[in-house]
Amino acid sequence: xxxTILSAVALACxxxxxxxxxxxxxxxxxxxxxxxxxxxxxxxxxEAPSKAATPSPSKPGPADEAAATPAPxxxxxxxxxxxxxxxxTGVAARPADGSDEGLIGAGAGAVLVAGGxxxxxxxxxxxxxxx
Amino acid sequence: xxxxxxxxxxxxxxxxxLAGCGGGPGEQTAAKDRPATTAPxxxxxxxxxxxxRSVPVGLRIPAIGVDTPVLRLGLAAxxxxxxxxxxxxxxAGWYRHSPTPGQVxxxxxxxxxxxxxxxxxxxxxxxxxHRGDRIETRLENGTAAxxxxxxxxxxxxxxxxxxxVYGNVDRPELRLVTCGGPLTGGEYRDNVIVFARLxxxxxxxx
Numbered sequence: 562x563x564x565t566i567l568s569a570v571a572l573a574c575x576x577x578x579x580x581x582x583x584x585x586x587x588x589x590x591x592x593x594x595x596x597x598x599x600x601x602x603x604x605x606x607x608e609a610p611s612k613a614a615t616p617s618p619s620k621p622g623p624a625d626e627a628a629a630t631p632a633p634x635x636x637x638x639x640x641x642x643x644x645x646x647x648x649x650t651g652v653a654a655r656p657a658d659g660s661d662e663g664l665i666g667a668g669a670g671a672v673l674v675a676g677g678x679x680x681x682x683x684x685x686x687x688x689x690x691x692x
Numbered sequence: 693x694x695x696x697x698x699x700x701x702x703x704x705x706x707x708x709x710l711a712g713c714g715g716g717p718g719e720q721t722a723a724k725d726r727p728a729t730t731a732p733x734x735x736x737x738x739x740x741x742x743x744x745r746s747v748p749v750g751l752r753i754p755a756i757g758v759d760t761p762v763l764r765l766g767l768a769a770x771x772x773x774x775x776x777x778x779x780x781x782x783x784a785g786w787y788r789h790s791p792t793p794g795q796v797x798x799x800x801x802x803x804x805x806x807x808x809x810x811x812x813x814x815x816x817x818x819x820x821x822h823r824g825d826r827i828e829t830r831l832e833n834g835t836a837a838x839x840x841x842x843x844x845x846x847x848x849x850x851x852x853x854x855x856x857v858y859g860n861v862d863r864p865e866l867r868l869v870t871c872g873g874p875l876t877g878g879e880y881r882d883n884v885i886v887f888a889r890l891x892x893x894x895x896x897x898x
Contacts, residue, residue, distance in 0.1 A: 637860075638860065639790070639791055639796065639797030639798065639860050639861070640787075640789055640790045640791075640797065640798060640800070640858040640859075640860075641789045642767055642789040643789075643854060643858045644767055644771060644772050644773035644787070644858070645770070645771040645772055646771075646772050646849075646852060647772075647849035647850075647852035647883050648772065648773045648775055648802050648869055648871075648883065649772070649775060649871070649879075650775050650802055650803060650804050650805060650813070650815070650869060650870045650871045650883070651804055651805040651806050651813065651870065651871025651872070651879070651880040652778050652804060652806060652807055652808040652813075653806060653808065653875050653878045653879065653880070654806060654808050654809050654811070
């Protein structure tokens with residue numbers, strides 16, 4: 562009875578240690594055995610000791626992540642400001658041409674009307690003089 | 693005699709559970725870090741070495757008879773890219789928020805296809821370029837960056853491929869952008885985009 566309980570406790574302890582070991586290895590490298598106490602003080606000295614007591618493997622993780630994430634972020638974009646939409650790189654000649662065409666048409670019409678009026682006047686005068 | 697093995701089993705189960713909890717976060721952070729570190733590594737076939745930052749001052753495209761000074765363009769108030777002014781002597785412009793030609797990244801140059809009553813724009817015949825054609829940029833520091841056309845695309849303005857034009861690349865590239873396609877309501881329907889990669893570098897021929 563005692564033997565089995567002792568052996569079970571021993572097994573549990575070794576399993577817990579085996580489980581936490583890789584977490585230390587992934588976490589801060591300097592001092593694996595005292596990581597919770599030593600790695601926590603650098604970012605936040607006052608909070609670290611109290612929080613480091615229980616969740617020792619998880620605490621150093623986020624602290625390291627926070628230190629690691631800002632590094633890749635700034636060198637992200639090669640184009641610092643991406644424009645919206647498509648560039649308008651073509652100014653068609655149509656609107657300007659269109660107004661010119663309108664003017665030309667109106668001018669031609671006026672010339673025709675004037676010509677017709679002159680012709681009419683000339684004919685009437687000829688008819689009046691009997692020439 | 694039946695109880696102790698049960699307790700032992702429970703202890704083992706607890707131990708396994710604890711072990712699983714302990715190893716979890718470490719693996720997660722490793723998995724999180726992996727994509728960030730592996731993402732930049734891509735094809736390593738680079739014909740010419742990237743250049744230092746130097747603003748482009750000239751652009752030459754022999755295949756379509758372009759030889760133009762280069763202006764600097766920024767962003768317009770509405771967030772779109774500025775374009776060169778509509779004048780008789782039309783010029784190309786470099787988008788100053790993009791890398792300079794020869795730097796790693798997409799260096800973006802823009803030019804008009806037509807400039808209203810002034811006639812043809814500097815990029816009038818950009819759509820005639822083909823894969824393999826040469827583009828030369830002259831830089832302010834006296835260097836020249838030679839590019840080779842890799843693709844010519846005509847896309848609807850409504851579907852402008854922002855990521856393809858302005859997105860990150862792992863080598864020095866060039867983008868030449870103008871308008872194209874049919875005129876609808878006095879406006880061009882499409883954009884013509886030339887994609888090119890750095891091929892040569894050296895002193896500018898002046």
